[in-house]
Amino acid sequence: MRLIWLALAIWGTIHPMSYFLQWFNENGYDLMAMVNAWHANAASSGLVWDLTIAAATLTIWVLWEAISRRRWLDLLAIPATFCIGVSCGLPLYLFLRSGRES
Template identity: 80%
Template sequence: MRWIFLALAVWGTIHPMAYFLQWFGENGYDLMGMVGAWHANAASSGLVWDLTIAAIALTVWIAAEVVKRRMWLGLIAIPATFCIGVSCGLPLYLYLRARPGGQGGI
């Protein structure tokens, strides 16, 4: 399972990043413009909030598990979640949790 999680983390980095880089190429490195594009209509705003809430829930879970299990390496999934996306952060954390010595039960 852990290699599947790693593959999903890589895919979850590359696939969305390709779209972000395309957008930056067409519009310049305007983060506020990108946020505005995310809220272009009600459907995309709903998706943004869905992912934001999922990212916060994942962060709370990671933080709680890191404190409980003392698996400090898992903390790298938090910036991965907010800088890349839930599509990277969640499988990355599951990969780290499932690794030998990760004290995971997966």
Template identity: 80%
Template structure:
């Protein structure tokens, strides 16, 4: 595996584990109420700005993934959209870069 692919994979794993540890800690302290977490994200202008920054980045990433997946027909790459909205851009983006950097099959 190419070194850059290993970097993308490592970042995807880190981007899944590190943010999720904070989410789970928050849920354990504040109940498993998703709407309460959304309210916490908008506690002040700084956090609201971060939420919107990441939301716009997630939408842009999703459009990019959809356009490339339709043209390349690498349907497995769509899993990066689930990772983006289920975990975050910190996981979805490097996961997609890992998946898209896989060499295409050579026709013989």
């Protein structure tokens, strides 16, 4: 499973980033314009909130486990989640988590 988590983390980095970079190339590197585009309609706003809540939940889980188990490398999943997305952060965390002896 560990290699599957890693493959999903890589895919979760490359696939969304290709869309983000395409959008930035077409519309300029204005982060607030991108945020406004995310809220273009009720459907996209719902997806934004869905992913925001998932990212917050993942962050709390990562923080809880990293602090309680002193697994500081696992904290890499947090910037991956907020800089790339849950599609990268969650499988990256599962990859990092699966490498430890329980």
